Amino acid sequence: MSRDWLYLDYAATTPVDACVAEVMQRYLTYADEFGNPSAQHAAGRAAMQAVDEAAESLAALVNCDPGRLVWTSGATESNNLAIQGIARSRAQEGRHLVTMPTEHKAVTDVFRALEKQGFEVTWLRPGRDGRLNLAELEAAIRDDTQLVSIMCVNNETGVVQDIAAIGKLCADRGVVFHVDAAQAVGKLALDISALDVDLVSMTAHKLYGPKGIGALYVRKRAGVNPEPLFFGGAQQGFLRPGTLPVHLIAGFGAAAAIAGESILDDFTHLKLLNERLWHGIESLPGIVRNGDAETSYPGILNVSAGGIDGESLLLALEPLCVSTGSACNSQSQEPSAVLRAMGLSDALAESAIRFSFGRPTTVADIDRAIDIYRAAVIRLRGLLPEAA
Amino acid sequence: MVADPYSPLTRRLFAEPTHVAPAAGELAEGHSVYLASQGLEVRLNANVSSGRLEALTFRASGCPHFIAACEWLCRHLEGKPVGALDALKPAEIMQTLAIPVTKTGRILVLEDAVRALGACLGRDQTP
Numbered sequence: 001m002s003r004d005w006l007y008l009d010y011a012a013t014t015p016v017d018a019c020v021a022e023v024m025q026r027y028l029t030y031a032d033e034f035g036n037p038s039a040q041h042a043a044g045r046a047a048m049q050a051v052d053e054a055a056e057s058l059a060a061l062v063n064c065d066p067g068r069l070v071w072t073s074g075a076t077e078s079n080n081l082a083i084q085g086i087a088r089s090r091a092q093e094g095r096h097l098v099t100m101p102t103e104h105k106a107v108t109d110v111f112r113a114l115e116k117q118g119f120e121v122t123w124l125r126p127g128r129d130g131r132l133n134l135a136e137l138e139a140a141i142r143d144d145t146q147l148v149s150i151m152c153v154n155n156e157t158g159v160v161q162d163i164a165a166i167g168k169l170c171a172d173r174g175v176v177f178h179v180d181a182a183q184a185v186g187k188l189a190l191d192i193s194a195l196d197v198d199l200v201s202m203t204a205h206k207l208y209g210p211k212g213i214g215a216l217y218v219r220k221r222a223g224v225n226p227e228p229l230f231f232g233g234a235q236q237g238f239l240r241p242g243t244l245p246v247h248l249i250a251g252f253g254a255a256a257a258i259a260g261e262s263i264l265d266d267f268t269h270l271k272l273l274n275e276r277l278w279h280g281i282e283s284l285p286g287i288v289r290n291g292d293a294e295t296s297y298p299g300i301l302n303v304s305a306g307g308i309d310g311e312s313l314l315l316a317l318e319p320l321c322v323s324t325g326s327a328c329n330s331q332s333q334e335p336s337a338v339l340r341a342m343g344l345s346d347a348l349a350e351s352a353i354r355f356s357f358g359r360p361t362t363v364a365d366i367d368r369a370i371d372i373y374r375a376a377v378i379r380l381r382g383l384l385p386e387a388a
Numbered sequence: 389m390v391a392d393p394y395s396p397l398t399r400r401l402f403a404e405p406t407h408v409a410p411a412a413g414e415l416a417e418g419h420s421v422y423l424a425s426q427g428l429e430v431r432l433n434a435n436v437s438s439g440r441l442e443a444l445t446f447r448a449s450g451c452p453h454f455i456a457a458c459e460w461l462c463r464h465l466e467g468k469p470v471g472a473l474d475a476l477k478p479a480e481i482m483q484t485l486a487i488p489v490t491k492t493g494r495i496l497v498l499e500d501a502v503r504a505l506g507a508c509l510g511r512d513q514t515p
Contacts, residue, residue, distance in 0.1 A: 311451040385431035385447035
């Protein structure tokens with residue numbers, strides 16, 4: 001396959017920034033700082049210094065205590081550690097948990113697994129705008145509720161939840177609050193110290209860092225003591241044992257430092273691209289924007305074209321690299337659970353396409369995407385039969 | 389690299405169908421059947437002359453495999469005797485286009501439409 005494609009799938013993953021790749025190179029070969037950071041000798045200490053510096057960078061980006069960051073393999077593991085870890089550690093106090101069906105599978109599948117283990121989960125549906133109704137959350141929290149898990153930025157629609165208000169509500173009721181911030185860190189100004197959040201999942205590859213490295217912020221507070229998922233060493237206070245991947249961690253730190261410097265410029269750039277794309281396609285009949293523009297992260301634009309099959313649209317959009325809101329390419333052939341939970345019909349959910357933009361995306365890229373999308377929708381509409 | 393889910397033939401038929409029927413209101417003559425099932429829709433139109441499918445066209449909503457299959461069968465059957473509609477084998481379509489078995493149900497929907505068209509033509513040609 002040639003590189004003729006136009007990549008507009010930055011919510012799936014981002015390319016590693018060249019400066020980040022350069023930093024990672026310093027922790028691999030014999031000529032570099034390749035040591036095991038758990039070792040006490042000079043090579044080990046040099047590696048640990050890189051880990052500490054990365055923690056400082058990431059902590060500065062999200063304004064938290066670097067000592068409260070746990071390195072993981074990515075947001076999926078962070079979510080598992082937070083949700084399973086808290087559910088198990090607090091099971092004696094109660095077995096009721098709260099989340100939303102619009103969360104990423106790395107969260108919903110964990111809750112479903114816990115349901116099979118005897119935990120009770122309340123699934124709060126969003127409004128048509130994708131946002132959580134705070135009154136419904138308040139009503140859902142019970143005396144035996146141990147954990148609320150709500151994502152910051154939705155990975156399909158870009159809808160941003162009111163984390164401050166949700167956190168305050170949880171704090172007032174004494175419930176542990178976990179936030180999947182995989183799509184938010186480095187993109188929105190996230191001030192963990194100012195928020196009532198107990199656990200925050202992060203990942204590097206959404207912010208121009210490497211794949212395979214993530215972090216979990218764990219607030220130092222009574223009752224926030226997740227049980228480990230793995231056993232086998234004293235690293236990271238026994239919470240997440242295993243040799244630390246220094247090159248990945250250093251890459252995460254470097255990516256966080258760059259994000260901290262460019263976050264405002266990035267946001268302005270993405271907003272411009274988002275508005276340009278939407279204005280370029282909104283005149284097509286039957287086009288629907290999924291998620292409110294005012295309350296959504298501008299790096300993601302999710303649109304439906306009623307009546308058109310999502311898989312066909314995805315193929316007709318080549319060489320655009322975008323995502324379908326439906327899972328028609330998978331075995332399940334089910335429309336997006338996120339969009340269905342927001343109240344979209346199957347027909348609209350199945351035709352949903354997620355465009356997501358990044359630092360390298362240009363206005364010319366967006367104009368090309370507009371032309372391709374318009375042509376594809378018009379062509380596929382031209383194939384539609386009329387009911388007899 | 390992950391295998392392309394679409395064969396080159398499927399891609400070509402999906403991208404450049406030459407047997408797309410005119411909109412229903414623009415159809416001057418011929419026979420037409422419409423079927424909707426499993427989230428798929430298809431309309432087949434046939435013009436018959438001397439017992440042969442002089443023209444066979446379609447309109448459809450579905451996945452790329454389904455649309456490519458519609459285009460393929462129109463190309464395949466055009467010019468053949470009407471009886472060829474009843475002889476069409478779903479397995480032949482799936483094999484020719486390398487359609488995954490998970491999509492067998494979709495091709496069976498198309499088979500139902502083809503059979504319905506055959507029945508329609510058979511009725512109208514009965515003296």
